[in-house]
Amino acid sequence: MNRWHSNVCYLAGLILVLSVLPVAAHEGHGDELPWEACQALEKSAQCAYTNSHGDVYRGTCRVFSGGLMCVRNQPIIHGEVQQTDSHKDYDALHQGASESGTGEGL
Amino acid sequence: MKTEYIIPLLFSGTLALAGCGSSDDSEVVDTTDDSDSSVDIEDDDVADVDTSYFDLASLDSIEVVECTLTNNESSTCYQITVKGFPADRSEIGPFCPEVITATAEDAGKWFDDGVLYDLTGEFIANLDEFYNDNNWLLYDEESGEVNITDTQTSCEAAAVVDVAEEYHNYCVQCDLDYYSDVEGEGIYSTYLIPTTPVVRDSAGDIDGENVGVAFNGVNLAAAAPAEVILSAYTIAAFDDCVGHVNPVAGYHYHGANHGDGDCPAIAFESDGHGGAFAYAMDGFVIYSMLDEEGNEASDLDECRGHTDDVRGYHYHSAGPGENAFIGCFTGETASADDDNEMDERPGR
Numbered sequence: 001m002n003r004w005h006s007n008v009c010y011l012a013g014l015i016l017v018l019s020v021l022p023v024a025a026h027e028g029h030g031d032e033l034p035w036e037a038c039q040a041l042e043k044s045a046q047c048a049y050t051n052s053h054g055d056v057y058r059g060t061c062r063v064f065s066g067g068l069m070c071v072r073n074q075p076i077i078h079g080e081v082q083q084t085d086s087h088k089d090y091d092a093l094h095q096g097a098s099e100s101g102t103g104e105g106l
Numbered sequence: 107m108k109t110e111y112i113i114p115l116l117f118s119g120t121l122a123l124a125g126c127g128s129s130d131d132s133e134v135v136d137t138t139d140d141s142d143s144s145v146d147i148e149d150d151d152v153a154d155v156d157t158s159y160f161d162l163a164s165l166d167s168i169e170v171v172e173c174t175l176t177n178n179e180s181s182t183c184y185q186i187t188v189k190g191f192p193a194d195r196s197e198i199g200p201f202c203p204e205v206i207t208a209t210a211e212d213a214g215k216w217f218d219d220g221v222l223y224d225l226t227g228e229f230i231a232n233l234d235e236f237y238n239d240n241n242w243l244l245y246d247e248e249s250g251e252v253n254i255t256d257t258q259t260s261c262e263a264a265a266v267v268d269v270a271e272e273y274h275n276y277c278v279q280c281d282l283d284y285y286s287d288v289e290g291e292g293i294y295s296t297y298l299i300p301t302t303p304v305v306r307d308s309a310g311d312i313d314g315e316n317v318g319v320a321f322n323g324v325n326l327a328a329a330a331p332a333e334v335i336l337s338a339y340t341i342a343a344f345d346d347c348v349g350h351v352n353p354v355a356g357y358h359y360h361g362a363n364h365g366d367g368d369c370p371a372i373a374f375e376s377d378g379h380g381g382a383f384a385y386a387m388d389g390f391v392i393y394s395m396l397d398e399e400g401n402e403a404s405d406l407d408e409c410r411g412h413t414d415d416v417r418g419y420h421y422h423s424a425g426p427g428e429n430a431f432i433g434c435f436t437g438e439t440a441s442a443d444d445d446n447e448m449d450e451r452p453g454r
Contacts, residue, residue, distance in 0.1 A: 031332035031429065033219045044309075044408060051219045060408035062433040063311035064329040071433035072220075072424055073406040098222045098366070098426060 037061075038068035053097070054079035145407075145436050147305045151418040152437075154302045155184055155389045159382060164193035164323025166294060173298055175438035176310060183298045183440045188323035190292025190356040191282070192347070194370045195322075198357055201343035201350060202277035206231040206250045210367065215344040215426075218332070222363065222427030225343055227252065230277065233341075242339055244275050252277050258284040265352050269338035278335075278342045280351040293356030295325060303389035303419075303437035309409050310388070310435035317431045318386040324349060325358035326384055326392070329429045345369070348426050363426035364394060374398045379414075380422060388437030392421045409434040 037049040038061035047070035048058040056079060059072035157168050166187040173183035192198065203213035206227035216225045218236075223229055230252050233242035245252045253276045255261040261280035264273040282292050297319045317326040324347075335342045344350050347369035348361030362383060365371030372381035372394060380394035390411065396402055403422055405412050410432045411421045421432045 031218050031336070034429070035333075043311075049219075051221060053221065055220070057220055057428075060433055062309075062408065063313050064430070065314040065331070069329060069430070071408070071410065071430050072428060073408055073410050073433065075402040075404055076220075076425070097224075098363075 033057075034070045035067060037070035041068065043068060050079070145305050145307065145309060147413060147419045147436070151413045152303050152305060153391075153418045155299055155385060157184060157186070159321045159385070159391075160186070161193035161322050164188050164191075164321070170301060171298070172443045173300070173440040174443055175300060175304055175440050177304070177306070177438050179304070179438075180443075181304065181438075181440065182301045184301055185296060185298055185442075186319065187294060187296040188319060188325075189290075190286070190294055190323065190325075191290055192320075192322045192324050192349075192357070195347075195368075196290075198282060198347075198349065198351070199279070199345045200368075201225075201279035201345055202254045202341070203227040203230055203252055204254065205252060206245050208252075213343075214350075215346060215348060215363070216341055217344070217348070217361065217427035217429060220425065220428050222348065222361065222425070225277075225341065230341075237336070242275065244277055244339075244341065255279060262353050264338070264340055265342070267334060269340060274339040276340050278340050280353065282351050282357055285351075285353065285356055292351075295356070297387065298440045298442055299385055299387060300389040300438065300440050305419075305436060306388075306438055309407075309433075310437075310439065312432070312434055315439070316387055318384045318392060320359065320384040321382070325355055326386075326431050327355060327358040327360055330360045332429060359431075360429055361426040362392075362394060362423040362431060366426070375416070377416060379417070382420075383423075384431075386421060386432060386435065386437075387439045388435040390420055390437055391417070392423055392431060393417075395423050395425055407436070409436045411436050 033049040033051060037047040041047055041061045043061055043063055045061045047061045048056060049070060050056050056077040057070065057072045058074040059070050061068040062071045166189055168184055168186050170182050171185045173181055175181050199214065200212055201214040203226060208227035210224035210226050213225045213227065216223050216229070230244050233244060234240050255264045255273070255276050255278045260273065261278060263270060264276050264278040265280065286292050297316070312328055314328050317328060319325060330342065342350055344360065346363060346367030347359060348363045349357055349359045351357050363369050364383065372383050374381050374397070378398035380397050382391045382393050384392040386392055403412055406422060409421065410424060411419055413419045419436065423432065424430045
């Protein structure tokens with residue numbers, strides 16, 4: 001049984017929601033990595049993912065809206081941009097992205 | 107039939123599905139080591155809630171009431187009613203760029219996989235490339251004008267779970283004026299925060315609940331259902347403060363981005379520590395992610411909290427593009443006793 005199907009079984013109570021949201025899960029859209037990183041893990045398990053900038057986010061799987069999301073609790077490890085597809089290509093060409101926020105102070 | 111808006115969706119658990127079907131090649135580092143979720147904080151490291159942090163202009167009222175904590179113990183709580191408009195700003199937005207030539211100055215933000223992007227016209231024009239999906243087309247190819255939900259009807263139609271196809275490929279923004287007749291006010295909402303935090307035996311889930319309330323009177327919301335928003339080929343544009351408006355919560359934040367663009371900065375602590383900007387629902391203060399030197403603490407627990415000698419136990423917000431502030435609640439949260447029913451007064 002693959003990880004996705006295991007997760008579906010674990011979340012059987014969400015079947016009703018699934019039935020009214022047939023497009024929500026499998027379209028392959030963005031902002032998936034923090035969730036994907038916890039797909040096969042338990043709550044409070046350590047998790048990590050590497051985003052399109054090659055930066056590593058390490059944290060813990062925590063519950064948001066019935067699902068597990070990897071919430072970072074270690075400083076971002078900045079890496080080399082590893083451009084392979086979709087918004088990675090975009091990021092390489094365009095400006096205006098921030099992982100850690102910018103100015104603070106008065 | 108009751109309309110389902112995206113915010114109520116957060117309570118339905120739909121985001122459990124958000125990790126499925128990725129076409130992204132980014133590495134997912136799989137680890138099975140469990141961390142210790144027990145909470146070990148000394149009493150001396152727990153500070154009383156200080157309501158003087160709140161900007162008076164953001165408040166309708168604060169009073170002390172009886173409440174029941176999540177451990178079923180009776181306690182006292184601050185019942186804080188805010189006006190739903192950021193007291194440190196005179197206006198919110200901009201959100202969606204009007205044309206594909208718009209620069210960051212005339213547009214807001216969008217986030218993806220931990221990164222906060224300027225929602226420039228160029229970003230809109232390249233969404234098909236960004237998401238590797240040719241169905242994205244959020245603008246008129248002849249005029250270059252961006253498709254924006256610029257009426258109450260259209261914004262509410264695009265802010266539901268099952269967006270009608272006619273509202274696919276829209277940049278979604280709702281005007282706060284739809285929900286308040288008073289300039290400088292939004293949707294009033296009331297928060298119940300323990301007067302003194304009570305540390306839990308183990309960390310509590312945020313799930314779909316409010317994370318907290320900023321000192322400027324703005325709601326810190328749970329994670330935005332980005333997967334659902336994107337599945338309808340919509341962008342629920344944020345302003346520079348990572349805030350946006352929906353019909354239920356009014357103006358609310360999904361990240362902390364102080365000092366960027368139109369978003370006001372907050373002061374660092376005198377010792378260079380990050381600045382405080384909100385109370386979490388358990389009564390612990392949330393500080394900014396970075397200190398004055400641009401560094402982030404490396405000893406945060408799974409809730410993104412830690413203890414120091416000056417502040418005691420406190421949280422640090424996640425980055426502005428991470429769709430989260432903190433990971434969980436270290437302290438007990440509260441519910442109103444029967445005679446202190448929570449009050450929400452949309453559009454007052």
